[in-house]
Amino acid sequence: MNNVLLQTNHLSKIYTDDRKSVVKAVNDISLQIYQGETFGLVGESGCGKSTFGQMLVNLLEPTKGKILFEGEDIFKNKRARKEIPQKIQMIFQDPYSSLNPKRKIGWLLEESLIIHRKNLSKEQRAKIVDEMLDLVGLDESYKDRYPSQLSGGQRQRVSIAIALILNPKFVVCDEAVSALDVSVQAQILNLLHDLQEKFSLTYLFISHNLNVVSYMSDRIGVMYLGSIVELGDAVTLSKNPIHPYTKMLFSSSMNVGDADSGKVQITGELPSPSNPPSGCTFHTRCPYCTELCSSARPELQELPDGRQIACHYAQKFYQESMEKKR
Amino acid sequence: MKQNRLKKYLSNRNFTLGLIMVSILFLLMVVGFFYLPADPNKIDVMKELLPPSRENLLGTDQLGRDILSRVMVGSRISFFIGFCVVICGGLLGCTLGGAAGYYGGKIDSVITKLIDTQMAFPGVLLALMLIAVFGNSVQNLILALSVMSVPRFARMSRSGFLKYRNSEFVKAAKVKGASDLRIMILHIFPNLLQELSVTATLSFSGAIMSEAGLSYLSLGIQPPTPSFGKMLSEAQNTILTAGWYVVIPAALITMLVLGFNLISDGLNEIYRH
Amino acid sequence: MNNTTKTVLKIDNLSICFDINGKKCHAIRDLNLTVNAGELVALVGESGCGKTLCASFSMGLGPQTASLEAGSILVNGQDMTQADDAAWNTIRGKDVSMIFQEPMTSLNPLMKVGRQIAENALNRGVPKAEAKNKALEMIRLAGLPDANRIYNCYPHQLSGGQRQRIMICLALINQPKLLIADEPTTALDVTIQAQVLEIIREMCTKTGTAVLIITHDLGVVSHLCDRTYVMYAGSIVESGPTAQIIQHPKHPYTKGLLACLPDISKKGQRLENIKHSVPPLEKRPEVGCIYANRCNECMDCCTQITPQRIAFGQREIACHKYTLDNLEE
Numbered sequence: 001m002n003n004v005l006l007q008t009n010h011l012s013k014i015y016t017d018d019r020k021s022v023v024k025a026v027n028d029i030s031l032q033i034y035q036g037e038t039f040g041l042v043g044e045s046g047c048g049k050s051t052f053g054q055m056l057v058n059l060l061e062p063t064k065g066k067i068l069f070e071g072e073d074i075f076k077n078k079r080a081r082k083e084i085p086q087k088i089q090m091i092f093q094d095p096y097s098s099l100n101p102k103r104k105i106g107w108l109l110e111e112s113l114i115i116h117r118k119n120l121s122k123e124q125r126a127k128i129v130d131e132m133l134d135l136v137g138l139d140e141s142y143k144d145r146y147p148s149q150l151s152g153g154q155r156q157r158v159s160i161a162i163a164l165i166l167n168p169k170f171v172v173c174d175e176a177v178s179a180l181d182v183s184v185q186a187q188i189l190n191l192l193h194d195l196q197e198k199f200s201l202t203y204l205f206i207s208h209n210l211n212v213v214s215y216m217s218d219r220i221g222v223m224y225l226g227s228i229v230e231l232g233d234a235v236t237l238s239k240n241p242i243h244p245y246t247k248m249l250f251s252s253s254m255n256v257g258d259a260d261s262g263k264v265q266i267t268g269e270l271p272s273p274s275n276p277p278s279g280c281t282f283h284t285r286c287p288y289c290t291e292l293c294s295s296a297r298p299e300l301q302e303l304p305d306g307r308q309i310a311c312h313y314a315q316k317f318y319q320e321s322m323e324k325k326r
Numbered sequence: 327m328k329q330n331r332l333k334k335y336l337s338n339r340n341f342t343l344g345l346i347m348v349s350i351l352f353l354l355m356v357v358g359f360f361y362l363p364a365d366p367n368k369i370d371v372m373k374e375l376l377p378p379s380r381e382n383l384l385g386t387d388q389l390g391r392d393i394l395s396r397v398m399v400g401s402r403i404s405f406f407i408g409f410c411v412v413i414c415g416g417l418l419g420c421t422l423g424g425a426a427g428y429y430g431g432k433i434d435s436v437i438t439k440l441i442d443t444q445m446a447f448p449g450v451l452l453a454l455m456l457i458a459v460f461g462n463s464v465q466n467l468i469l470a471l472s473v474m475s476v477p478r479f480a481r482m483s484r485s486g487f488l489k490y491r492n493s494e495f496v497k498a499a500k501v502k503g504a505s506d507l508r509i510m511i512l513h514i515f516p517n518l519l520q521e522l523s524v525t526a527t528l529s530f531s532g533a534i535m536s537e538a539g540l541s542y543l544s545l546g547i548q549p550p551t552p553s554f555g556k557m558l559s560e561a562q563n564t565i566l567t568a569g570w571y572v573v574i575p576a577a578l579i580t581m582l583v584l585g586f587n588l589i590s591d592g593l594n595e596i597y598r599h
Numbered sequence: 600m601n602n603t604t605k606t607v608l609k610i611d612n613l614s615i616c617f618d619i620n621g622k623k624c625h626a627i628r629d630l631n632l633t634v635n636a637g638e639l640v641a642l643v644g645e646s647g648c649g650k651t652l653c654a655s656f657s658m659g660l661g662p663q664t665a666s667l668e669a670g671s672i673l674v675n676g677q678d679m680t681q682a683d684d685a686a687w688n689t690i691r692g693k694d695v696s697m698i699f700q701e702p703m704t705s706l707n708p709l710m711k712v713g714r715q716i717a718e719n720a721l722n723r724g725v726p727k728a729e730a731k732n733k734a735l736e737m738i739r740l741a742g743l744p745d746a747n748r749i750y751n752c753y754p755h756q757l758s759g760g761q762r763q764r765i766m767i768c769l770a771l772i773n774q775p776k777l778l779i780a781d782e783p784t785t786a787l788d789v790t791i792q793a794q795v796l797e798i799i800r801e802m803c804t805k806t807g808t809a810v811l812i813i814t815h816d817l818g819v820v821s822h823l824c825d826r827t828y829v830m831y832a833g834s835i836v837e838s839g840p841t842a843q844i845i846q847h848p849k850h851p852y853t854k855g856l857l858a859c860l861p862d863i864s865k866k867g868q869r870l871e872n873i874k875h876s877v878p879p880l881e882k883r884p885e886v887g888c889i890y891a892n893r894c895n896e897c898m899d900c901c902t903q904i905t906p907q908r909i910a911f912g913q914r915e916i917a918c919h920k921y922t923l924d925n926l927e928e
Binding site: 044045151152153154181182183184185186187189190193208209210211212214215216234235238239248249251252253254255256266269270 | 645646758760761788789790791792793794815816817818819821822845855856857859860861862863865866869870871872873874876877893
């Protein structure tokens with residue numbers, strides 16, 4: 001668990017429009033994702049988590065910064081770019097719109113092989129497709145069906161098969177189970193787990209659903225307006241969130257059966273990303289905001305328990321939480 | 327499944343009616359390849375402007391040629407030109423519109439301006455100009471009519487490509503590493519076929535009408551090859567003495583154009599529901 | 600007599616059919632549901648189980664293609680089963696109102712939101728000036744700052760959370776007896792969801808409105824609702840007080856739903872799941888338990904005999920596993 005598989009260095013995606021308004025969708029994110037782990041990324045919609053995921057699979061061009069995969073820049077040259085699909089793949093949110101309605105399942109699966117494994121014969125390709133379908137729990141007969149003939153869960157299985165057919169090491173799951181019913185969601189989560197073990201995959205698990213992320217992930221990064229505000233071990237983070245935003249996020253998630261006691265007061269809404277607040281971007285909603293927060297932007301710092309956090313009062317909050325534990 | 331789909335098409339009244347009209351003429355043309363009642367170009371001054379009779383089912387023209395035979399041969403030209411124009415105009419239009427819609431930005435504005443300019447120019451005038459410069463031939467007629475039908479296809483495919491270029495399944499194809507060309511042809515294009523078929527039938531009827539118009543002005547098909555437009559212009563001199571001669575080509579052009587328009591309306595209705 | 604006035608919505612043995620290729624398919628079968636005054640009731644189920652259909656029939660907004668086979672709908676003690684549009688119009692917005700999942704599509708984009716709220720009161724004969732004051736008060740109650748500014752905003756100038764609050768104002772301005780909320784927070788972020796649900800609870804307590812929340816999210820249910828109906832493929836499989844259902848689920852479906860929720864405490868374990876997925880309308884069995892093909896405690900009788908509801912205490916359950924005797928133990 002110590003090999004860094006994917007690393008981003010000061011990765012930013014900045015949109016500018018004609019009127020010179022600047023939206024920092026992703027703002028200077030540096031993080032490492034280790035071989036074999038599941039890294040969860042949570043945040044409200046519009047916080048830039050999907051933008052971050054899309055940059056990793058070459059769907060969006062980063063404005064600044066680098067993405068290193070096994071130490072190599074994936075945008076280094078044209079050839080490296082072409083190889084991205086074989087290393088990094090993506091599972092999309094909506095299984096209804098991510099499969100081309102006019103193409104059969106078999107065709108959709110085979111396509112990646114046609115593009116990247118040019119030396120395979122037709123029979124060899126068909127064999128791989130069958131194996132892949134079998135792996136995700138569908139039988140061969142699905143090859144000749146159209147996406148509209150499948151249920152949501154079956155479609156998401158197909159999406160997973162498509163993502164894994166090139167044997168990538170890294171898979172970005174962008175809200176991969178958000179559109180599914182809970183009973184099917186559990187099937188897909190189990191499937192993702194099994195496949196991770198079988199192929200020693202590394203996941204970047206992007207979701208707004210804290211329960212799903214904290215269940216799936218080894219480490220979690222919490223994003224707010226394009227930046228990481230807290231990053232650490234999943235259990236530590238969900239049991240003892242330190243950053244006021246993380247606290248708010250976790251207390252607003254509604255778990256079945258847990259009591260309402262100790263809820264943090266939730267106030268305000270996500271500010272417009274084109275006009276982010278000065279200083280700490282969270283200060284407009286933060287119950288502990290001081291003058292320092294509205295003027296200076298906090299840097300990510302590491303706390304004794306290994307987590308990284310961007311808050312001026314991180315040390316203070318950390319001490320308090322430790323005392324409470326005692 | 328397939329039977330259901332056929333049923334769906336045939337239960338639409340417009341579509342069925344149009345299909346019947348077009349099929350009659352199509353059959354007439356096909357039969358003409360194997361059997362003609364008389365030589366369509368055989369001039370016989372003795373039989374000038376005969377009314378319909380058992381011998382000449384639709385009568386004869388002022389040179390004594392059998393009108394039924396001329397109609398059977400003339401429909402070939404209509405279908406041939408319609409077909410060629412839809413293929414050429416469709417290919418060119420879809421390529422231009424596809425590139426504009428998919429890539430956007432500068433490519434889009436250049437292509438859109440180009441098409442807008444073309445549309446601002448009267449179609450018949452353009453055809454006249456082309457024929458005046460390059461000479462009077464079927465190829466040039468097809469070229470002129472194809473250029474005229476490009477904007478329709480280009481606009482339709484541009485809006486289609488624009489709609490799908492940011493769709494999730496295109497993103498999914500990009501993540502697979504599919505090239506732009508592959509995405510455009512194999513992923514987006516099949517999704518446009520329905521709308522495209524509506525545009526194609528409309529263009530087909532438009533081309534037939536324009537061809538008739540140009541032939542009427544003696545700019546399209548050259549005699550003695552029969553064509554509906556040409557026959558119409560020949561018949562207008564005898565409109566008072568031999569009424570049937572004018573009615574026949576006029577009725578056939580109407581039937582063909584109306585048929586295709588009905589098919590197009592029908593398809594539109596079917597796809598919308 | 601007292602009993603009937605306390606019940607704001609009573610659905611009895613409701614069956615609704617769709618005609619699919621000439622075959623009658625039950626979308627809702629033998630459904631019983633009551634909402635009492637001032638209560639917060641949840642109708643939980645996965646997508647395609649008929650919960651939205653049930654809600655639209657309770658508002659007289661059922662689709663034309665659906666036919667009411669049997670049963671009755673009583674709104675506020677009034678039998679609305681055969682009511683026409685005119686009859687529904689007299690109670691819609693006054694006795695019963697509804698909020699939808701996507702607030703943008705249910706607001707008029709060309710009218711100021713304040714006017715839209717006031718309009719609802721005007722329609723019920725409230726004088727103009729009073730309607731405006733009432734609307735402003737509702738906006739304030741909904742926790743929106745600067746009510747006068749919000750009053751003059753158009754829907755597109757507001758965020759998703761704000762729009763949903765406006766929808767709540769719209770629905771509650773006439774102090775209806777019953778509010779039907781169809782997935783009111785599904786389109787919203789978690790932090791906003793918590794706020795909006797809190798507003799619904801607060802405002803309804805103040806106005807004395809009963810709420811029927813339709814949702815797929817058991818978390819929402821457990822935090823908000825007094826009573827819960829668990830729906831599966833058109834039938835209610837289990838109902839009762841929320842706390843009892845969450846803590847001691849009886850029906851295998853309810854158990855399965857709760858067990859397959861991911862949670863930090865289940866980390867590293869496989870999630871339990873329910874096999875297959877909800878069958879489409881035309882493939883649902885006519886007799887027997889509708890859940891039989893996905894149930895892992897399925898017995899022989901389950902596929903042959905339709906289970907009857909058994910009532911015990913405040914709960915009801917429809918499953919062959921239980922008899923009155925083994926439930927009371």
